[in-house]
Amino acid sequence: MNRVIVTLVLLVGIFVVGCVSREENSHVSQPYISQAEPILKGEHKLRKMIQQTGTNSEISGSFFLCIGDLYGSTKTIVSVKFAWEMNDGTYAISSLPLEKIRVKIDENATIPTIKFRWREWNNSTTPQTQELMDNNILYAVITTKSNDWPIQVNFPLNSQ
Numbered sequence: 001m002n003r004v005i006v007t008l009v010l011l012v013g014i015f016v017v018g019c020v021s022r023e024e025n026s027h028v029s030q031p032y033i034s035q036a037e038p039i040l041k042g043e044h045k046l047r048k049m050i051q052q053t054g055t056n057s058e059i060s061g062s063f064f065l066c067i068g069d070l071y072g073s074t075k076t077i078v079s080v081k082f083a084w085e086m087n088d089g090t091y092a093i094s095s096l097p098l099e100k101i102r103v104k105i106d107e108n109a110t111i112p113t114i115k116f117r118w119r120e121w122n123n124s125t126t127p128q129t130q131e132l133m134d135n136n137i138l139y140a141v142i143t144t145k146s147n148d149w150p151i152q153v154n155f156p157l158n159s160q
Helices: 002-027 129-135
Strands: 043-064 067-085 091-097 101-105 113-118 137-144
Touching (some): 043 137, 091 129
Parallel strands (some): 101 137
Antiparallel strands (some): 043 067, 043 113, 067 091, 113 137
C-alpha cells in the first residue's frame, strides 16, 4: 500500500512540476510585431492613381417543391487603383474602395504620398499586398498639394 501511495505522490509531483515550468515559460514572450507592419508602416510615394468603377451582382434563391423565392442585387463599387513604393524600394499595384481613402492637402508636399492605418495581421502566413488591402486596411491618407488633387464635385442635385 505504501508503494502505491509513494508512486501516486511522485506522479502528481512530476505532473505539477511540468505544469509549473510550462506556465513560467508562457509568461516570457517576445513583443508581437505583425507581419503587416514591415510592409505598411511609414509614408509611401505614390506614382499613379486612377479611379475604377465596377459592379458586383449576386443572386440567391430558395425553393421547396414548387414554392420558392429568388432575390438579386447589383452594387456599384468605386475603387482607387494606385502604385505605391513599398519599404523595400519596390512598387506594388493595389486598390482600395473610395470610402477608405482620405486626402490631406499640404502645399509643402513635394511628391504625393500615402500612409496606411491597418488592423494587425493575425495569420501565421506572410500576407499578400492586396490581401492586406482587402482585409486589414482601415483607411489610407493621401498627402498631396492642392494642384495635384482635382476638384470635381458634382452632386446630382446641382443639375436640377
